Amino acid sequence: MGTSDKIRVLIVDDIAETRENLRKLLQFEQDIEIVGAARNGKEAIEITRQTKPDVVIMDINMPDMDGITATEAIRKSNPSTQTIILSVQSDPNYMRRAMLAGARDYLSKPPTVDELIAAVKRAGMMAAEEKAKLLVTTGSNGGGTGIIKGGLNGKIIVVYSPKGGVGSTTVATNLGVILHSNETPVVLVDGNLQFGDLAIFVNEQGKNSIVDLAPRVDELDREVIESVLINHAASGVKILAAPTRPEYAENVSGDQFSKVLQYLKRMFSYVIVDCSSYLTDITLAALDISDVIILLTTQEIPAIKDARLLLDLLTVLNIERERVVFVLNKYDKRIGITPEKISENFKFEIAVSLPFDERVVIPAINRGVPFMLGEKTHPIAKSYWQLAEIVRQRITKIEEIEPASSNKIGHIFGKFSR
Numbered sequence: 001m002g003t004s005d006k007i008r009v010l011i012v013d014d015i016a017e018t019r020e021n022l023r024k025l026l027q028f029e030q031d032i033e034i035v036g037a038a039r040n041g042k043e044a045i046e047i048t049r050q051t052k053p054d055v056v057i058m059d060i061n062m063p064d065m066d067g068i069t070a071t072e073a074i075r076k077s078n079p080s081t082q083t084i085i086l087s088v089q090s091d092p093n094y095m096r097r098a099m100l101a102g103a104r105d106y107l108s109k110p111p112t113v114d115e116l117i118a119a120v121k122r123a124g125m126m127a128a129e130e131k132a133k134l135l136v137t138t139g140s141n142g143g144g145t146g147i148i149k150g151g152l153n154g155k156i157i158v159v160y161s162p163k164g165g166v167g168s169t170t171v172a173t174n175l176g177v178i179l180h181s182n183e184t185p186v187v188l189v190d191g192n193l194q195f196g197d198l199a200i201f202v203n204e205q206g207k208n209s210i211v212d213l214a215p216r217v218d219e220l221d222r223e224v225i226e227s228v229l230i231n232h233a234a235s236g237v238k239i240l241a242a243p244t245r246p247e248y249a250e251n252v253s254g255d256q257f258s259k260v261l262q263y264l265k266r267m268f269s270y271v272i273v274d275c276s277s278y279l280t281d282i283t284l285a286a287l288d289i290s291d292v293i294i295l296l297t298t299q300e301i302p303a304i305k306d307a308r309l310l311l312d313l314l315t316v317l318n319i320e321r322e323r324v325v326f327v328l329n330k331y332d333k334r335i336g337i338t339p340e341k342i343s344e345n346f347k348f349e350i351a352v353s354l355p356f357d358e359r360v361v362i363p364a365i366n367r368g369v370p371f372m373l374g375e376k377t378h379p380i381a382k383s384y385w386q387l388a389e390i391v392r393q394r395i396t397k398i399e400e401i402e403p404a405s406s407n408k409i410g411h412i413f414g415k416f417s418r
């Protein structure tokens, strides 16, 4: 996208004439390129997400979402993008709020050409520096808590079903066992903080959990993380367990959860998150930064209905369908609602069907031994191998489309809390 050495600028103002004037002021600058214009804060966030400008010139008072709120959101989702606030208000309070929101500069309207160009160039330089810093500390793949230099460029796989009891934990644990190897270490994360049972599925219970990491998300290091993870000796998979008591769940915010996942990406090739069916802040945070979402359904109408609602929601949240692997669990050939019918009805293909097999699945859960550790040739095992292969292929495909992707959706929470 665009020529690389230029400072890429987005103009945000609700008045068309102002946008045009700003564009004119900057148009003859060789090293400045206008990459877009937005009419309010929401549009600004969306266009920033798409075009990743270096500098945003932002008005304050706009309908829908004001410039300060938008600045704050952009600061979070695109930390290297620098915002210059342009306002008719010379009130120091406004200026203070703008700076607190993370604005780089504050100019009063209308700015002179020189003022504006100087501010854009300064901000452009800052953006380049921040970008370079992010590359050094977190590798090329975004991430907020960049303490490990380099590290792995792991992928976050979220296993999710909007309906409970459909098989998320079974799929997460067995997929983890398959994907894990010395070269491609796996961590399983329990995203159901209230009633998570991931550790039980592998017969492991530790006293440490995500709760121990939450207060330290801004100062994570490898040792701290390792001290909290449970080692599943039989498979080699590591586990980040849910809190031991449901009431502790409140001590972990979506933002903290997200930071932990981002750090784990540096330590593991695959970070598999088993999410609760309820759309908590934790689940949303995981969906937000996921690379692949395994969306589960069964042949039951309520599960199918919920999967449909979820797919619609993902569209609203700008999560591309390429990232969703749609899976039918507990598949029973005798039931008339076939995978083909579901695919056709959804206009979205079921990537694989995992057969119903309670004789394999239930004893495995009760013994706390994922069946993929034993049953390697059974039909259900074959379907799981297929799932693992599809996930691997999907990851390769996504990497081709968007090399070094960072935040993809960004503003999931805004959409919910408003």
Ligand SMILES: Nc1ncnc2c1ncn2[C@@H]1O[C@H](COP(=O)(O)OP(=O)(O)OP(=O)(O)O)[C@@H](O)[C@H]1O
Residues within 6 Å of the ligand: 161, 163, 164, 165, 166, 167, 168, 169, 170, 171, 192, 276, 277, 329, 330, 331, 354, 355, 356, 357, 358, 361, 362, 365, 380
């Ligand atoms: N392929 C399968 N065949 C038969 N039973 C299955 C299969 N997969 C999962 N189950 C059963 O479905 C039940 C729910 O599975 P699991 O706990 O993995 O689902 P979940 O989506 O994590 O549930 P929850 O909403 O409680 O977290 C379990 O009793 C499990 O044995």
Ligand SMILES: [Mg+2]
Residues within 6 Å of the ligand: 168, 169, 170, 192, 197, 274
């Ligand atoms: Mg579960």
